[in-house]
Amino acid sequence: MKKILIIHTGGTIAMSEDKKTGEVKPNTENPLHLTLNSLEGVQFYIEDFLNIPSPHMTTNHMVDLANTIDRRVSEKALDGVVITHGTDTLEETAYLLDLILKNTCPVVVTGAMRSSNELGSDGPPNLLSAIRTAMSDGAKNKGVLVVLNDEIHTAKNATKTHTSNIATFQSPQYGPIGIVTKRRVHFHHAPTAREKFRITSLSKKVLLIKAVAGMEKEILDAVCNIQMDGLVIEALGQGNMPPSTVKPIKELVARGIPVVLVSRCFNGIVQDIYGYEGGGRQLKNFGVILTNGLNGQKARIKLMVALEKTTDMDQLQHIFQQ
Numbered sequence: 001m002k003k004i005l006i007i008h009t010g011g012t013i014a015m016s017e018d019k020k021t022g023e024v025k026p027n028t029e030n031p032l033h034l035t036l037n038s039l040e041g042v043q044f045y046i047e048d049f050l051n052i053p054s055p056h057m058t059t060n061h062m063v064d065l066a067n068t069i070d071r072r073v074s075e076k077a078l079d080g081v082v083i084t085h086g087t088d089t090l091e092e093t094a095y096l097l098d099l100i101l102k103n104t105c106p107v108v109v110t111g112a113m114r115s116s117n118e119l120g121s122d123g124p125p126n127l128l129s130a131i132r133t134a135m136s137d138g139a140k141n142k143g144v145l146v147v148l149n150d151e152i153h154t155a156k157n158a159t160k161t162h163t164s165n166i167a168t169f170q171s172p173q174y175g176p177i178g179i180v181t182k183r184r185v186h187f188h189h190a191p192t193a194r195e196k197f198r199i200t201s202l203s204k205k206v207l208l209i210k211a212v213a214g215m216e217k218e219i220l221d222a223v224c225n226i227q228m229d230g231l232v233i234e235a236l237g238q239g240n241m242p243p244s245t246v247k248p249i250k251e252l253v254a255r256g257i258p259v260v261l262v263s264r265c266f267n268g269i270v271q272d273i274y275g276y277e278g279g280g281r282q283l284k285n286f287g288v289i290l291t292n293g294l295n296g297q298k299a300r301i302k303l304m305v306a307l308e309k310t311t312d313m314d315q316l317q318h319i320f321q322q
Ligand SMILES: NC(=O)C[C@H](N)C(=O)O
Pocket: 010, 011, 012, 013, 052, 053, 054, 055, 085, 086, 087, 088, 089, 111, 112, 113, 114
């Protein structure tokens, strides 16, 4: 008998549609409890941790969730944990859990794109696939996983790519690491590296902005006036910025504020290729930190976590090359 804890946090998977107005809203009763009767060989523990839409999720909620999971895994000697979550910020929660959870039992995050009483609701099948993944031996030592639409993704790579399609979660450039079929939970890849940070709270403010063609200097100037501990910029292409932004970025780095560059491109990594004004090489030369394929929202989470451990620019650069 496997012991699986299901932690509900809310999101569309826990909502229903008002048939008169078409409005989708949180339920008071969680509609997923019935789904669990169809599985055998498992003892469930259920915890209604939150019931919020995921745009209301904060990084403090996420850390509380991580601490709760670690406590429950030791208290109950669990074999796996499944978290239900709204899809809008699911990837951020999954990635933060991946970075800071202490336990090593499988943890799977799932959600739904259609609410519980909509035709073709994907909540129950996603929950079942997530539970079966958490129960599987293949899920061990792969870090936090994201399971929706019969696909298994790593928390590091999974991202929401479509506003409404049930096949919204994808892993750009790598693809899923496994699939869930009627008979099997099948892994065809494994993550190459895992990173762990021993922290139990977050205290740093990290901002995220996006570069655009002809970006106004005033935007960077205004951002630089905000009190912050770090800045993540979704830069252009391989990690390049419009010339107007170079001076304020340089000043920020000189003040000791880490500036982390990701790309606004869907695929690829940022590199110090271009030597022109605002090019990645110039930015790197004056201390901007380049990343290794994370998207902006995940780089923000990682910088918040990393800053709890170090503010040393070389160490941060090293952490972001992992
Ligand atoms: N499909 C969803 O769950 C979207 C919803 N707005 C949420 O993230 O809470």
